Amino acid sequence: MHKEFLMGNEAIALGALAAGVNVVAGYPGTPSTEVLETIARRRTQDVYVEWSINEKAAMEVAAGAAYSGARAMVTCKQVGLNVASDPLMSLEYIGVKAGMVVMVADDPGPISSQTEQDTRTFAQFSKLPCFDPSSVAEAYEMIQEAFELSERLGTPVFFRATTRVDHGYESIEVADEGEWQHNQPEGFVKDSSRWVIFPRLSVVNHAKIEARNARLSDELSSYERNFVVPGAGECKRLGIATHGINYAYVRENLDAENHPRVLRVATPFPFPERKAVEFLEGLDEVLCVEELDPVIERELTYVCGKYGLDVRIRGKLTGDVAPSGENSVESVGAAIAAFVGKEASAAPAPGDAPTLPVRPPVLCAGCPHRASFYAVKRAMAGKKTIFCGDIGCYTLGNAAPLDMVDTCLCMGAGIDIAQGVFHVEPDTTCFAFVGDSTFFASGITGTINAFYNQADLTLVVLDNSTTAMTGHQPHPGTGRTMMGEVVAKVNIEAVLRGIGLSVVETVDPLDHERAVETVRRVAAEPGVKAIIFKSPCVVLAKPQARSVVDPEKCVGCQRCVKQLGCPGLVPRDGKVVIDESLCTGCTLCEQVCPFGAISGGCRIPVELPGGERA
Amino acid sequence: MSTNIILCGVGGQGTILASKLIASAAMARDVAVKTAETIGMAQRGGSVFSHVRLGEDAACPLMARGSADLVLAFEPAEAVRQLPFLKPGGCVVTSTRPVVPVSAMTGGPAYDYEGIMEYLKAKVSNLVLVDSDRAAAELGSAKCLNVVLLGAAVRAGELGLSEGDILAALHERLPEKLWELNERALAWA
Known part of the structure; x- marks a missing residue:
């Protein structure tokens, strides 16, 4: 054993490696991405890891x-x-031979979702x-326990942080x-009665799943991470x-001398019912402190009904905890203070703070997407248009x-939404913007759908490689x-x-006209x-030269x-200067300036079809 | 007792490396460390913050408002934004150089630099201002603002760590070719 300073996602990855994981597949998405990246960085040679093209493929x-x-x-x-x-829904009916963990990162807030x-x-x-x-x-330890349970039961399990x-x-x-x-790994052993899903197999396995989960609820009531902290002082008939x-x-908010009994639920499903009954024994009221859904609150309400317990269950459903959004140390503190009948410690008053800029x-400065949007905006000025965006x-x-994204729903949706708009409003010029990774993840099916069903739209692939x-x-x-590995590229x-x-054109968006x-x-x-629109992401490409404004x-x-809203362009003393720490020399502003006042930049060369270099 | 530190700034300024340097230095002293970072969409020029908690009695990586011993700000407006986390009498170390967002030029609230600086001076008794433009000019690089600010925080006595602790962490985390610049940045005052 040794000590490391680790991000939660890194700890999850190292825990999986310590559990002998052989194969890891995923698709990037905040806040989950670093798990797979850490597997790739820290794995031994015999561990296989891939970024799949989407989560369905990974599963x-x-x-x-x-x-x-x-x-x-x-x-x-x-x-x-x-x-x-x-x-996944079907896989639960089939089951697995070795441990399989589905690591999902939830995002209360949501911060990036x-x-x-x-x-x-x-x-x-x-x-x-x-x-x-x-x-x-705990994430480091629990991911290993998740593999053990999965393998013992022959079922995939969720690990959700x-x-x-x-x-x-x-x-x-x-x-x-x-x-x-x-x-x-033993290898795949053929057995069509086990690995081929049919209604007859599903009904048999469904019954087994229900029986297993009932047993598991009892077993997990003895899992050490589902535990009760005894109450102290005057709050003994209250629970959290x-x-x-x-x-x-x-x-963070418990008074050491005087606090309610606490139930910590580590396995929300199957719910540790026996542990919950033990927790509820002798309590009058319980406050459920949860983020996202009131899962524990509903389970405890159910348990009280099932066992005839006279305990009032409070939380999101009773308005004691916010029904949505992220909790914080102080929001939980305020909910607990109200529950135990104490004054919440007053947060410092914000006072007379000046209005702050919003961010x-x-x-980024020099981002080729800005040039792509600006080119379409100029080309379509005055026309009836819709610009369907996507995730990225x-x-x-x-x-x-x-102001060039009229819709955004989920990965790959823009291409199909544009078709729906077209079928209702055939006189609208429809555009769908999609990034290169999103195109591979879920843009191809939508494009085929459009082509087959005779839609009229322009697909704009923003390819920053x-x-x-x-x-x-x-x-x-x-x-x-x-x-x-270096492998053959899939050519969009x-x-x-x-x-x-029949009409597919590749162009450098920074070649503005x-x-x-x-x-x-x-x-x-x-x-x-x-x-x-092909031009590399500026975070990866090294700037060749920077633009300057001639005052x-x-x-x-x-x-x-x-026109551009580039963070590298800063108004100062009635003119504009360029923040050289941000400028990438993309030259878009040089091409937009009507007075030829900006120069010195240099576009990153892009290889276009036919060997042409823009 | 734990030491609670907020680092804040604008996405891309280097707050995450600074929090890692503090963490490394504390770990080398066998102090337990918990931190929470802003990672994701906000990294594209948004407001970012890190919570850093040193000591065994921090149950969680995030702290409550009114409990930070130190706010280490890479940008003055962000110092004001995080000020509710400062405990009474706590210290603020901030760069004086504003980063004006695009929104301030395209219809959003303007950047009231004088108002922001006056507010900080009025509300924070223990305020350390770092002239990062002068630091960049004298050091020949704007890329080591994070280490300049760490140096100021060490000298303010608010980190519970010495310059030597941070120096050792720099050597551990950065490639050797960057040592000389960052050593000068740490000592810059």
Whole structure:
């Protein structure tokens, strides 16, 4: 054993490696991404790891590995679980041979997500056992216990953490590489009565799942991480039930001399019913402190009804805890203070603070997406248009002054939404923007749907040759894998032509006039057509030169600032200066300035089809 | 007793490395460390913060408002934004250089620099201002602001760590070619 300062996600990865995981597959998504990246960085040679093209593929790869006796793990964020839910719901009926853990990162707040869905509820729905750690140190231990349980029961299990555990850091004790378990997979053993799902098999296995979960509820009541902390002082007839990071928030707020009894639930499903009855014994009231869904609150209410216990259960459903959003040390403190009938300690008054600037996330200085949006905006000025966006950095194209994202729903949705709009409003010029990684994840099916069903739209692929938003993961277009191999690149233009699109043009978005002209020409074509805007992510490419403003020529019109909204352009003393620490020399502002006052930048060369270099 | 520190700034300024340097230095002294970071969408120019808690009695990586011993701010408006976390009499070390967001030029609230600086001076008795423009000019680089600020925090006596502790952490975490610049940054005053 040795000590390391680890992020929760790193601890989860090291715990999985210590448990002898053989195969790990996932799709990037905040706050889950670092689990798989850490596996790739710290794995031994015999561990296989991949970024799959989406979560459904990851789930199926992991299932095949677990069928073959390999310990397998899937990593994704909560909305990624939706993509993987089709295979997972059926997989529970089939089961696995070796341990398989589905690691899902939930995002209360939400801080970087579309939804506040709760994987604990998904566990109830899918009937999969679920682990819910409260700290980095515990996440490291519990992921190993999750593999043990999964393998013993022959079922995939959820390991669900939230942002504050995933992205919290702690100094913790971890096993040395030499102490890791080694699991030698037996290989796939043919047995069509076991591995082929049919209604007849499903009804038999469903009964087994229900019986198993009833047994497991009792077994998990003895699991040491489902525990009760005795009350102290005057609060002995009160209880607090909590889970995950909220257990830490509760602890921060407990008065050592005088506090309610506490139930910490580590396995929200199957719910440890016997432990809950033991906790409720002799209590008058319980406050459930939860984030996302009132899972424990509903379970305790049910247990009280089932056993005829006269205990009032309070929480989200009774308005004692906020029904949505992220909890905090002080929001939990206020809820507990109200529950035990104490005054909440007054938070310092905000007072007369000056109005602060707001900082919504923005496209980076020099980001090629800005140029792509601006080119389409100029080309389509005055026309009736809809710009369907998608998930990635380029969702930020919605902000002023670009204002070029009219819709955003979920991965790959923009291409299909544009079709729906077209079928209702055929006179609207429809655009769908999609990033390269999102195109591979779930944009191809939508494109085929559009082509087959005779939609009229322009697909704009924003190809920056990486998965930028989540921290630059490789994808099929990059020609690199997580195993460190250099492989054949999947060519987006060839994919589109293979579908049947006859108009597919690739252009450098930073070649502004040419980009505008290309958009005008391509959008005028009938049917489904595509533009691939190709230019590398500026976080990865090294700037070749920086732009400067000639103060003699700058008249202070601020056209560059107001049209582009680039953080590198800063108004100062009635003119504009360029923040050299941010400028990448992309030259877009040089091309936009009507007075030729900006110069000195240098575009990063982009290889276009036909060997042309823009 | 735990020492509670808030680091704050604008995405991309280097707050995460600074919190890791504090953590490494504390661990080398056998002090338990818990931190929480902003990672994700906000890294693209948004407001970012780290909570750093040193000592055994911190149950959780996040602290309550009114409990920070030190707010280490990479940007003055962000210092004001995190001020509710400062405990009465706590210390604020802040860079004086504003980072003006695009929103301030495209219809959002303007950046009231004078108002922000006056507010900090009025509300914080233990305030250390770091002229980061001058630091960048004298050091020949704007990229070591995080270490300049750490140096100021050490000298303010608020980290419970010495310059030598931070120096050892720098050597552990950074490649050797960056040592000389960062050593000068740590000592810069």
